[in-house]
Amino acid sequence: MTAKASPYRHQRLIFDADNTLFDFDQAEAHALVSTLRHFAMPTPEGLIDHYRQMNVALWQQLDAKQIGIAELKQRRAESVFDFVGAAHTDHETFSVQYLDALAEQQCLLAAVKETLAALSAHCEMAIITNGLARVQKPRFANSEIQHHFGALVISEELGVAKPEPEIFEHTCDLMGWSDPAQVLMVGDNYRCDIQGAADFGMQTCWFNLRQIPHSHQDHNHEIHHFGQLLDVLRV
């Protein structure tokens, strides 16, 4: 009796976590408001937009190695204190409270749970995230999708982040995958997820969840909704 052929063109998949599997924007907003309430600070109008713009800029500086993670956390907290009009006190306690609130947020993006369940019968799957270990580990451990994955690789623990080739290589080693060309990387960040994986020789599926117009050409597939991944993979 022969094994049933897989209905999918790739059986080795790597996913980014934030804004690929998990709804990071929603998680971030909930965590920020709950943290400010915890410290009896106000949540003025425009706070979330301010926070996102500032946070994206800081992560870009971190990506460019202009600042470290400790400075990112400090400047992020201080920017929030300034915006809400609170004194600059104890940014470390604030950051810990915020990260723990973020770790509790389990919001998956639409169709993630069903799609992963459909794939898991035929595919080996891993996650690579450039997020923080304090957030990613408990959130992943408590999530309803964790049993589908053979590895969770966190850049902060490895000391190397996407798009560096070492983090893709390390993940393949962990999973026992010898040929990157057989692996499909799925992620929302074009530079870190898609170009990083393509440079390492992987196939790529860009989750362009905001449907931004573009002239990118380094990806093999593009989806706008997580459920479309099944169409991409179906032979």
Ligand SMILES: [Mg+2]
């Ligand atoms: Mg992402």
